[in-house]
Amino acid sequence: MLKKNLLALPIALAVAGVAYASSGMLPEDALEMQIKKTNNSTYLTQSPQNLMMMPDNPAWEVAEAGEKLFKQARGPKNASLEKCDFGKGPGVLEGAHAELPRYFADTGKVMDLDTRLVHCMKTLQGFTNDDPAIKQKHGSKSDMMKLQTYIGSKSSGMPWNPPMNHPLEKAMRDAGEVMFYRRSGTMDFNCATCHTQTGKRIRASVLPNVYEPADWTKAISWPAHRTSHEEVRSSQHRVLECLWQMRYPNIKIGSDASIAMISFWTDAARGEPAIVPDLKR
Amino acid sequence: MFKKTPIAAVAAVSMLLIAGGCSATNAGKTEAAKPMAAAPAAAVPAAPAKVDYTKMSAKDLAEYLIFETDSYDLKQATQEGTSGKARLTQDEIQKACSLMKGEELSDKAREKVMALAAASIKYPAGGIKLGDWKKGRELAWSGFGYRTAHNPDDHSNREAGGNCYNCHQLATDRTGGDLGPSLTNYGKYRGASEDMLKYTYDVIYNAHAYFACTSMPRIGASGVLNQQQIADVMAYLFDPNSPVNK
Numbered sequence: 001m002l003k004k005n006l007l008a009l010p011i012a013l014a015v016a017g018v019a020y021a022s023s024g025m026l027p028e029d030a031l032e033m034q035i036k037k038t039n040n041s042t043y044l045t046q047s048p049q050n051l052m053m054m055p056d057n058p059a060w061e062v063a064e065a066g067e068k069l070f071k072q073a074r075g076p077k078n079a080s081l082e083k084c085d086f087g088k089g090p091g092v093l094e095g096a097h098a099e100l101p102r103y104f105a106d107t108g109k110v111m112d113l114d115t116r117l118v119h120c121m122k123t124l125q126g127f128t129n130d131d132p133a134i135k136q137k138h139g140s141k142s143d144m145m146k147l148q149t150y151i152g153s154k155s156s157g158m159p160w161n162p163p164m165n166h167p168l169e170k171a172m173r174d175a176g177e178v179m180f181y182r183r184s185g186t187m188d189f190n191c192a193t194c195h196t197q198t199g200k201r202i203r204a205s206v207l208p209n210v211y212e213p214a215d216w217t218k219a220i221s222w223p224a225h226r227t228s229h230e231e232v233r234s235s236q237h238r239v240l241e242c243l244w245q246m247r248y249p250n251i252k253i254g255s256d257a258s259i260a261m262i263s264f265w266t267d268a269a270r271g272e273p274a275i276v277p278d279l280k281r
Numbered sequence: 282m283f284k285k286t287p288i289a290a291v292a293a294v295s296m297l298l299i300a301g302g303c304s305a306t307n308a309g310k311t312e313a314a315k316p317m318a319a320a321p322a323a324a325v326p327a328a329p330a331k332v333d334y335t336k337m338s339a340k341d342l343a344e345y346l347i348f349e350t351d352s353y354d355l356k357q358a359t360q361e362g363t364s365g366k367a368r369l370t371q372d373e374i375q376k377a378c379s380l381m382k383g384e385e386l387s388d389k390a391r392e393k394v395m396a397l398a399a400a401s402i403k404y405p406a407g408g409i410k411l412g413d414w415k416k417g418r419e420l421a422w423s424g425f426g427y428r429t430a431h432n433p434d435d436h437s438n439r440e441a442g443g444n445c446y447n448c449h450q451l452a453t454d455r456t457g458g459d460l461g462p463s464l465t466n467y468g469k470y471r472g473a474s475e476d477m478l479k480y481t482y483d484v485i486y487n488a489h490a491y492f493a494c495t496s497m498p499r500i501g502a503s504g505v506l507n508q509q510q511i512a513d514v515m516a517y518l519f520d521p522n523s524p525v526n527k
């Protein structure tokens with residue numbers, strides 16, 4: 001059996017070490033639920049290998065490292081992130097990621113997981129934009145991805161529910177929707193080119209449809225370990241890569257345009273369970 | 282109105298506090314947090330009028346976010362010698378074809394798009410001829426070219442491809458996508474009449490001439506492939522010896 005490799009045991013222990021809120025669900029269970037709900041959708045079931053590997057997702061090691069980092073006193077202010085407010089109160093991580101992006105009164109901005117985490121690392125820990133802890137955005141070895149994977153995992157199985165109570169949350173989501181359909185670049189692509197039909201493929205890859213929330217939740221469930229990259233990737237990285245394929249210029253991580261797009265795409269999965277960390281192609 | 286729950290009450294109070302303290306805007310980038318609490322008083326009247334995202338239409342805000350908020354690297358160099366800003370700036374066809382969910386193209390807009398597209402098509406001086414299907418095969422397969430963002434394609438090392446297989450099945454020896462129609466046996470089924478060659482050239486060059494607001498990139502009009510490369514791809518489609526027709 002593939003699963004009986006040497007890596008499986010320590011990873012299984014790592015999984016056991018990450019605590020769940022009672023309302024949470026392991027990502028593989030949340031995914032299994034979606035597969036049943038969609039009657040084995042082509043998108044969700046396209047990689048039997050990844051489905052089988054879910055319990056041994058290498059992202060769990062990254063999440064575990066993130067938990068240590070989160071609780072560790074770090075930075076010029078020698079503080080942990082345990083007082084960081086991700087929208088559900090200081091230190092409350094359970095379900096927080098499922099309700100991002102959201103408006104934060106202390107900054108007057110709609111923030112996603114990346115920008116809120118950066119905010120806390122600056123304000124609580126005293127890091128600056130030039131510190132590797134903040135600057136290094138990509139890769140499983142980066143602090144950002146370790147922390148995001150840990151925080152994200154605390155929303156696994158919980159329904160996406162980004163608040164739309166503040167007018168700014170609605171404005172950002174609506175602008176993100178316009179951007180989803182806005183065609184430009186060398187190839188005239190918009191997001192809708194690839195993401196408004198069910199079961200269609202780019203080469204061999206089955207594409208998720210924004211109009212199928214039960215499928216779409218997997219598409220927006222980040223952080224996820226990408227087997228083709230051998231790295232854990234973020235929502236912001238997904239934006240970047242799509243835009244790269246679309247022949248758009250570089251988008252800045254945490255920029256308002258990126259948050260508007262993430263607001264729209266998260267809203268499109270409303271009510272469906274987050275699958276975090278996910279395992280993707 | 283607000284539901285009578287403690288959470289809503291807290292939210293309402295905090296919203297009032299915000300409304301009193303500053304305008305609701307996401308425009309301040311990473312530094313936006315500072316003016317809230319600690320900005321010198323003099324900076325407030327001196328600052329230019331703050332843009333309130335909530336006062337803009339969704340379309341206006343989208344344009345604003347793309348071009349005015351330092352979200353994109355608008356100065357990024359492109360392979361064609363333009364800028365990131367040019368890549369993001371829509372031409373008439375892109376504007377007309379940015380249809381939201383459920384939005385239909387009007388007849389007038391359709392005519393305009395088709396006319397613009399037809400006018401964009403430039404034909405080879407010696408007429409439309411088939412090139413080398415083997416070169417066409419590689420161009421059809423290659424998804425390289427014109428990508429910028431975090432990992433720009435270097436065209437000095439490798440020519441840009443046509444990206445055809447991303448969306449089309451062509452020969453069956455490689456896996457193609459299915460966002461576009463299957464083109465397997467393209468020449469075998471259609472023949473290589475002059476009309477068929479012209480139609481095919483047009484669709485590759487600028488498919489909007491026939492299918493307004495198609496998803497098909499304007500491979501010729503946008504400069505993805507030149508006339509010779511299009512001839513090579515057409516040979517791949519039409520040549521009886523091409524794997525497409527086997």
